[in-house]
């Protein structure tokens with residue numbers, strides 16, 4: 001496990017993922033009944049953007065820093081940006097950036113329940129320390145795919161699963177497909193958000209094809225490309241597969257990711273693509 005998210009915190013991929021996560025959680029809050037949220041690959045929860053890792057890549061400068069500098073952010077960013085503001089991560093030069101667990105925790109209500117899994121011992125320790133006095137949060141140093149079997153279905157019977165692996169392993173796309181199958185067999189009505197990278201479009205395309213042919217119903221894909229995909233060794237974009245999305249999310253993400261493609265472009269070919277894989 002070489003991947004450390006601190007190098008990438010607040011980059012374009014975090015912006016598109018965390019904005020969608022905030023929208024999905026806001027949707028769950030439209031009903032009073034408590035929800036369960038499982039983050040299978042949670043990271044550390046908070047990154048110091050002045051730290052060695054973030055400063056080395058400067059990726060956040062082409063991500064959240066561009067959004068914070070925009071005088072008129074897209075309206076669908078409101079829950080995400082309000083969360084950053086409450087966490088004290090705003091400002092023309094953001095000094096820290098929250099990960100998915102902290103964003104989810106900030107949006108949760110009393111009574112909602114959250115489980116965060118992280119396999120890297122150092123990152124799991126940071127996460128445990130961040131939530132050590134929080135009775136609504138369980139932090140687990142464990143394999144997130146095992147959690148899909150161990151923690152589903154939740155007793156609340158409503159909620160969200162974020163699957164956000166590092167994609168270091170060559171077979172991670174296959175592992176995600178298998179994990180989603182296991183999870184859906186246990187809990188078919190949950191909302192699932194799965195993040196994936198786009199480098200070689202034929203690789204991410206094969207993943208989407210597999211979902212289209214043998215994946216669950218009501219599955220949406222939403223991609224943000226920051227440049228064309230001519231160099232397959234470089235990240236040119238990323239996507240979210242969303243199973244059981246809130247019914248308005250397709251239109252919202254199509255508009256939002258189109259806006260983000262303009263603001264976060266790093267070369268020709270920046271664009272958004274949002275489609276039903278199965279409706």
Ligand code: SAM
Nearest residue numbers: 005041042043099100118119120143144164166
């Ligand atoms: N979800 C986080 C966010 O949005 O802020 C970022 C997560 S990062 C992309 C992936 C994380 O998964 C890394 O912190 C890595 O240490 C962890 N990881 C890798 N393999 C794992 C596994 N099998 N189970 C749980 N965590 C794992």
